[in-house]
Amino acid sequence: MTTNTNSNDRLIVFDTTLRDGEQSPGASMTLEEKVRIGKMLEQMRVDVIEAGFPIASPGDFESVKAVATAVKDSTVCGLARSLDADIERAGEALKPANSGRIHTFIATSPIHMKEKLRMQPDDVLAQAIRAVKKARQYTDNVEFSAEDAGRTEFDFLCRVVEAAIDAGATTINIPDTVGYNIPHQFGDLIRRLIEAVPNADKAVISVHCHNDLGLAVSNSLSSVLNGARQVECTINGLGERAGNASLEEIVMAIRTRHDVFDCHTNIDTSFIVPASRLVSSVTGFPVQPNKAIVGKNAFAHESGIHQDGVLKSRETYEIMRAQDVGWSDNKIVLGKHSGRNALKSRLEEIGIILDNEEALNAAFSRFKDVADRKHEIFDEDLIAIASESQAALEHTRYHLVSSFVCSETGETPRAKVVLNIDGKEVTGEAEGGGSVDAVFSAIKTIVEDHGTLELYSVNSITSGTDAQGEVTVRIEKAGRQFYGNGSDPDIVIASAYSYLDALNKLASDESRAHPQHSV
Numbered sequence: 001m002t003t004n005t006n007s008n009d010r011l012i013v014f015d016t017t018l019r020d021g022e023q024s025p026g027a028s029m030t031l032e033e034k035v036r037i038g039k040m041l042e043q044m045r046v047d048v049i050e051a052g053f054p055i056a057s058p059g060d061f062e063s064v065k066a067v068a069t070a071v072k073d074s075t076v077c078g079l080a081r082s083l084d085a086d087i088e089r090a091g092e093a094l095k096p097a098n099s100g101r102i103h104t105f106i107a108t109s110p111i112h113m114k115e116k117l118r119m120q121p122d123d124v125l126a127q128a129i130r131a132v133k134k135a136r137q138y139t140d141n142v143e144f145s146a147e148d149a150g151r152t153e154f155d156f157l158c159r160v161v162e163a164a165i166d167a168g169a170t171t172i173n174i175p176d177t178v179g180y181n182i183p184h185q186f187g188d189l190i191r192r193l194i195e196a197v198p199n200a201d202k203a204v205i206s207v208h209c210h211n212d213l214g215l216a217v218s219n220s221l222s223s224v225l226n227g228a229r230q231v232e233c234t235i236n237g238l239g240e241r242a243g244n245a246s247l248e249e250i251v252m253a254i255r256t257r258h259d260v261f262d263c264h265t266n267i268d269t270s271f272i273v274p275a276s277r278l279v280s281s282v283t284g285f286p287v288q289p290n291k292a293i294v295g296k297n298a299f300a301h302e303s304g305i306h307q308d309g310v311l312k313s314r315e316t317y318e319i320m321r322a323q324d325v326g327w328s329d330n331k332i333v334l335g336k337h338s339g340r341n342a343l344k345s346r347l348e349e350i351g352i353i354l355d356n357e358e359a360l361n362a363a364f365s366r367f368k369d370v371a372d373r374k375h376e377i378f379d380e381d382l383i384a385i386a387s388e389s390q391a392a393l394e395h396t397r398y399h400l401v402s403s404f405v406c407s408e409t410g411e412t413p414r415a416k417v418v419l420n421i422d423g424k425e426v427t428g429e430a431e432g433g434g435s436v437d438a439v440f441s442a443i444k445t446i447v448e449d450h451g452t453l454e455l456y457s458v459n460s461i462t463s464g465t466d467a468q469g470e471v472t473v474r475i476e477k478a479g480r481q482f483y484g485n486g487s488d489p490d491i492v493i494a495s496a497y498s499y500l501d502a503l504n505k506l507a508s509d510e511s512r513a514h515p516q517h518s519v
């Protein structure tokens with residue numbers, strides 16, 4: 001009795017980051033980098049690591065040899081055209097491997113045979129058979145690929161596949177080399193092939209999909225649903241032109257939707273994010289923030305309704321756990337779309353407990369004001385927001401209603417400030433040496449009892465040009481000192497807040513000393 005290799009419930013993960021991934025223009029890797037990535041893939045329990053194309057260059061030969069030496073728990077594979085010299089070189093490079101696979105290929109589509117190889121179909125068939133037999137002299141683990149199978153005439157593809165299996169191929173790879181196929185059609189091709197080729201059950205049917213139409217993962221998954229039991233893929237979807245199917249997306253789709261797929265992989269998914277980072281740093285190819293699974297936003301929630309849902313029950317907006325793929329946790333990113341629940345929860349996490357609804361509302365209103373002007377709100381911003389909104393709730397005399405500053409090259413800066421004092425709006429205007437000086441002078445025209453400004457300093461709370469500036473001032477009156485703090489993404493407004501904070505302290509000190517005091 002024979003076991004049908006393609007009805008197995010194990011999906012073999014074949015990673016080609018080191019071979020097809022390196023074919024991304026600009027993604028070359030050194031031998032040491034390839035070994036580092038190879039070891040990471042081994043730890044991730046990738047089944048087959050395609051380490052390179054040994055005939056391509058002495059460097060590629062040495063890299064395949066080094067990976068074959070370093071990696072023991074995954075099968076190491078080398079690529080070879082259907083030429084004796086290529087296969088011999090691959091066999092030589094794989095000698096140190098515990099279990100080495102030679103992957104030999106030849107194109108089978110009409111356009112590739114006629115225009116590129118300039119060979120007749122029967123000669124291609126004969127060369128495929130010869131190559132597989134030659135590879136079997138080095139290893140009993142031989143993969144054959146019918147390059148551009150996605151555009152190959154079906155009957156001819158069946159003939160080549162059957163002959164390659166008869167010649168000793170243990171894996172048959174069906175590449176969509178130019179990313180031309182669409183999911184239902186590619187899945188159908190795999191199913192029909194398995195049905196039509198009489199010895200298909202003697203080999204594992206594999207797919208290798210390119211992403212020219214953004215369908216590499218979908219095509220791979222569709223083929224798995226139709227019997228493929230090996231997928232070829234790369235970390236971060238790296239690869240020739242638009243890349244290959246991405247390993248992380250395939251593995252997590254199979255795992256997350258086990259209700260749909262009748263197979264599983266052996267991958268330790270907690271290595272996915274570390275592997276993605278390693279490949280990105282080695283190649284210099286950044287991972288787009290919204291990339292599935294490994295993008296920095298893949299488990300980040302920015303909008304209030306989602307954040308509220310996730311805080312109440314993670315599954316409301318997450319179909320996977322961030323920790324399962326190697327992130328430390330999911331992220332609630334505070335920004336202009338966040339709501340009260342997310343703000344309150346983050347404040348509590350950083351140790352700020354707001355006493356009541358009024359305090360939360362005051363902090364929330366200040367938070368929205370800052371968030372409208374700043375991309376992301378950090379914990380440092382929250383600390384400033386909470387302390388200022390708290391101060392605003394305490395009874396104070398002077399409140400900034402608005403400020404306007406005109407600062408132009410060659411002109412003296414002018415400021416107009418409107419303050420609310422004990423419920424009445426009062427306007428002051430003045431010129432100054434700079435914008436901050438003009439605002440302070442305008443405030444002084446309103447607040448007579450302003451003491452002497454002794455200190456003014458500015459710090460950036462976080463980094464970036466949209467960071468909040470934090471201003472500290474100190475004023476002195478009759479030997480007593482009053483400090484004020486203020487923060488805002490606009491440094492002039494932060495300055496006004498801090499000055500008013502100090503003036504409020506001075507005013508409250510004065511009113512305690514002289515209860516009848518007025519402006």
Ligand SMILES: CC(=O)SCCNC(=O)CCNC(=O)[C@H](O)C(C)(C)COP(=O)(O)OP(=O)(O)OC[C@H]1O[C@@H](n2cnc3c(N)ncnc32)[C@H](O)[C@@H]1OP(=O)(O)O
Pocket residue numbers: 020023053055056057080081082083105106107116117118147177240
């Ligand atoms: C679909 C894929 O991703 S396949 C892998 C692609 N990767 C690479 O090509 C990277 C490594 N390649 C290389 O370094 C070089 O192309 C080499 C060393 C392999 C070959 O270099 P050269 O001998 O100078 O040949 P060149 O690259 O110019 O042309 C390729 C030759 O291989 C032939 N060829 C292509 N595929 C195959 C094949 N599967 N079997 C046999 N011959 C093939 C072409 O017809 C062409 O032959 P020709 O020179 O008689 O016209």
Ligand SMILES: CC(C)C(=O)C(=O)O
Pocket residue numbers: 020105145147148173175176177178208210
């Ligand atoms: C060598 C084969 C598998 C290939 O890379 C392709 O067809 O894209």
